[in-house]
Amino acid sequence: MEATPSQIINLNPLSITGMYQVKQETLSLTTRDGIRLDADVYRPDSTESFPILLMRQPYGRRIASTVVYSHPIWYASHGYIVVIQDVRGRGTSQGNFDLFTNEIKDGFETINWISQLPGSTGMVGMYGFSYQGMTQLYAASSQPKALKTVCPSMVAYDLYHDWGYENGAFCLQTNLGWAIQLAAETARLKGDSNAFHKLYEASRNLPLSDPIFAYPNLMKEVAFNSFYHDWINHSYPDDYWSNLSPKKFIDKLDLPMLHIGGWFDPYLRGNLNLYNAMKSHSNYPQNLIIGPWGHIPWGSKLGSQNYTKSACSFIDQYQIDWFDHFLKGKEIDYLYSQPVSLFEMGTNKWKYSQNWTNKEEKNYYIFSQGLGNIKEDDGQLINTIPDNNINDIIVHDPWRPVPSLGGHASIPSGSFERSQLDNRFDILTYTSEKLTEDLLIKGTPFMEIYCTADTVSFDISIILSEVKPDGKVYNFSQGYYRIECEQLPIKIPLQPTCIKITQGNCLRISISGACFPAYALNTGTGKLPYEERLIDAKVITIKVWSQLDQISKIILPIN
Known part of the structure; x- marks a missing residue:
């Protein structure tokens, strides 16, 4: 047998x-x-x-x-x-x-x-x-x-x-790290010790503070044949x-x-x-x-x-x-x-x-009284469409962007305890009541969101987590989207997943304007990653809401 x-x-x-x-x-x-x-x-x-x-x-x-x-x-x-x-x-x-x-x-x-x-x-x-x-x-x-x-x-x-960009955002940490690795091997094969050691050092501490932060000078100086130049210069899907x-x-x-x-x-x-x-x-x-x-x-x-x-x-x-x-x-x-x-x-x-996807869906709607980034119990995920929701506002500061922690796009990847990170005032959190029965999420979650900003371009990061009875928070899926004059609502696909959230635990959505360095910062200027200068980065005010005719919700594929 x-x-x-x-x-x-x-x-x-x-x-x-x-x-x-x-x-x-x-x-x-x-x-x-x-x-x-x-x-x-x-x-x-x-x-x-x-x-x-x-x-x-x-x-x-x-x-x-x-x-x-x-x-x-x-x-x-x-x-x-x-x-x-x-x-x-x-x-x-x-x-x-x-x-x-x-x-x-x-x-x-x-x-x-x-x-x-x-x-x-x-x-x-x-x-x-x-x-x-x-x-x-x-x-x-x-x-x-x-x-x-x-x-x-x-x-x-x-x-x-699927590889270079995610919903229009340049996957900075994985792309740059891989480019440096391949470029270092190229230098080693050529016997270029100067280039090799510079690249080796950069692989241990990614160069993320150059004037054009997503396009470090190192790549232009010692890795001029790298694919990275093509990837960052082709910022939209094209024949390349x-x-x-x-x-x-x-x-x-x-x-x-x-x-x-x-x-x-x-x-x-x-x-x-x-x-x-x-x-x-x-x-x-x-x-x-x-x-x-x-x-x-x-x-x-x-x-x-x-x-x-x-x-x-x-x-x-x-x-x-x-x-x-x-x-x-x-x-x-x-x-x-x-x-x-x-x-x-x-x-x-x-x-x-026989198959991997589910056809059933469950919606959770975001609700708050305008303090979703300040009071942990203000932002809620609820089962019914809210009728008295107040807009939430967060401010993305490029000087101290929300850092990436785990997920699929960061190095290291995986599920991490993020309750301390969620306490930042530039992150909105919406948490459900304790589940009364187990919830199996299997497939691709989507966030359908109404949001605007005071710049021509901005980013939205969505983190889906499980909240344990002891208050610890563990991410299990995330999505990211670069927004440039899109019509509302914006539907953001999250990382496919398969997880059973047990009775007594809660779901949480965390929303921010950055997830750095997993994704390249959005300077708010509307420029492309290969030309976005750190010195030009703007403070971005982002408004998120959900109401009767404009409903922001997380759509979960369930069993």
Whole structure:
């Protein structure tokens, strides 16, 4: 009998010993344009033929994404030839690295090459997360015959909306941190010690106080080839973004996919957008796993929460089962009977189903007497539409912006205790009465809000939290929106989630004009991130309200 998802979750993947000893070698492919791409190949020490697993990545192939996956030796010991390749211009591979640009053609040639390796069955699967997840989608779009399945984890579907920007706001901390990391590796490969050490130092303390705070001089001085220049200079969705987005070639993606995400990963919305698109147009199985994880690690603890050992990653064993089915033809029933595996925070249990979304909704309306930022008991979340609400006003001061704390867009990510932060007078809080029964929130919450400001542009941050009986407050979902002359109300999507709020606890919405440095500050000038100067940043007065004909509410997807 094959393992069920719940049985897999209780396994420690590293304790499972494969049946094969493994040997390693380094092989190279020369592409049609004359570029050598190097790869480490791990293969079972056997005369049998095996399917191939491919990972293509930009961080140096010896790392092999072991920050979240088992080592390639472990996969190879289960009867696979595992190929970990440096993409063009990274590691020891030749050529110039240009973010995502060459991954379609290089992925296609690589798959055709490895499918002909000695001892190969000619069947190829791919796995990997983040950049390594994107390389799977690019390669699959070229439709190589040997590629039978992919396991994209933590990826973008629309590169602008799912990775670079969130509702028009530049994702500063993740974008800049990643750009510095890649630029430092570029400097190391070139032997430029001056650039490397400057970038290394910046990676430990992001440069956020330059005159143009979202566009630090460091990137212009020692990282002039970085993708960061393109990302910050293309502040709106345009051809630059669409040409690199899997959304553009979704009609060419038609194969089984295992989609893996985390409730606190910045790219979860991309994962789910891809999953939904594939479910809509492909007849092949599309399985989904979402754990209580950030981008890294995929373990039991994140932020200030311990989700217990049940949250520890079982992805390695699940992927072996997935590949065993699609590359070796083994029957594994649970892949079809329970294709969606979601970790339910609150109960700290995995839940299995055929679909991930709910159709039911529950609304909470904001209500206050105008002191939602000052008196903790003034701002309320209520079940009925308020008829005597008074406007709430907060003032965003760029000298002391509301800091980011956890969530999906900050580093570190996760759920943190934020009761002290919520005491700031530039944060509005609205808290429900104690719940009289458990409330399961599963899906994408939305905040529909009426708000205005005294500047041409302003930002709104929405944090959704659980308030414990002892007064401690833990965030579990958030949304952010850059507002430029939008018609009211503004509907702000929050991070998808799955959490059970138990009876006796409360819900809270926290609203502010910043979440820095997760998102670039809005100076209130209407200028774009690449030209917004810190010295020009304005104090912004923001008004929020809810009344009979203009109702601000949080819309919760519930069971």
